[in-house]
Amino acid sequence: MGELRSKAEHTEAIRAGRRVCVVVNTRSRRGRRRYPQVLRTLRAQGFDILGLFPVEDPRHLRAILDAALEAGPDLLVVGGGDGTLSAAVKHVAHRDVALGVLPLGTTNNFARSLGLPLDLAGAIRVLRTGKVADIDLGIAGDREFANLASFGVSVEVAGTVRPWLKRLLGRAAYPLTALTILPGHRPFRAFITVKGRRHELLTHQLNIANGRFHGGWQVARDISIDNGLLVAYQLGSGKRLRLLLETLVRAGTGRWRSLAGGPFVIGTEMYLETDPPMAADVDGEVRLMTPITIRTVPNGLRVMVPEDFVDS
Incomplete structure (x- = not known):
């Protein structure tokens, strides 16, 4: 370029x-x-x-x-x-x-x-x-993204949430729509390989974040869009009740946790497999399927940010 x-x-x-x-x-x-x-x-x-x-x-x-x-x-x-x-x-x-x-x-x-x-x-x-900063990009397969690749119930939510509900309720429209979908949603197994180590989990929802926010709420206080790392985390587990409770707490409080408290998987490149194979929502576009490799491109994008933004 x-x-x-x-x-x-x-x-x-x-x-x-x-x-x-x-x-x-x-x-x-x-x-x-x-x-x-x-x-x-x-x-x-x-x-x-x-x-x-x-x-x-x-x-x-x-x-x-x-x-x-x-x-x-x-x-x-x-x-x-x-x-x-x-x-x-x-x-x-x-x-x-x-x-x-x-x-x-x-x-x-x-x-x-x-x-x-x-x-x-x-x-x-x-x-x-403000000032010009260089921030990280994520790449899922061959698709660049700024914020998030997600798998599970959120993919159905993105295709189901009504525009009028978003206008009326704002970001609360997403967890409320999730509550209508969750009773019929089946959990899936995800296998995340980072630096040769394979992590296995059972969940209804898996996110791999480049940015700091999902659904308008901060994922964790020490996540950054400019540290060269991806962060994978599940919401709830394979149990619907646990995901339901987490969704309600998140919608009501927007609570956040430190990366040190988990459960998070961190790395510059991740290979994701799911059983069954699943669609990936990559910053709002649902066009890819698992298995998929997701990695970071440090300093891949120029943006205008506030003067106090920490640009590494």
Whole structure:
């Protein structure tokens, strides 16, 4: 993709020139409502908008992202939920352009992992006063992802949760939908091989995280999107009641645990087998099946983050 500027040079170029292209998913209710505010605020902050790209049909998102990058911005500003941002991540990865995130989704896991304010004015302020950082990407099979690959009941939840419920309840819509699916869901066996050691577990839900958040809640206090590691963890066990209780606690409190307290499997590369074979939800896309290899690409993506973000 060509040589990249240093992070300091890239940060200075954004602060001095403020050359941006803006892509907003206006198909979503929140994106459509906030789109005029996004433009007003960016212009008021002195950004030079090279191109505006509202996304009215998600099927055209990839072509729209290509067109936005062809305009040559220093910063590609993308507004939408985790699905929209996941597509943007794949386009910006390994390029000399930074991704600016506007959290306009339901759970905003990626924005939370970057430590961004979740209000629009705060997120845009980071685009003006923040810094360029290089963060890790995950790769599941041949698909890059920013946040999470998941297996089990969540794959069914993603295909079942109603848009009106997400609008009404926000991130609580996901655990509530899970409660309707869980009674008929069968547990599965997962085998995770890391550095030659094979871990076996029985569960209804397995996640392998690159980012720090799932469903809008932090997975553990010492997970990072910039430490070169993946973290695999199960929710509950093979017992529905335990998963039910964990789901209710997580929905009610968003409680977090330290990696030191487990149960977590940590590594830079993981080979996952399941019995039976299962579909993988990779940042919202369900197109892969187990067995699958998942690994990290350190510093694979440039993003605009707050000044206090710890960039390793």
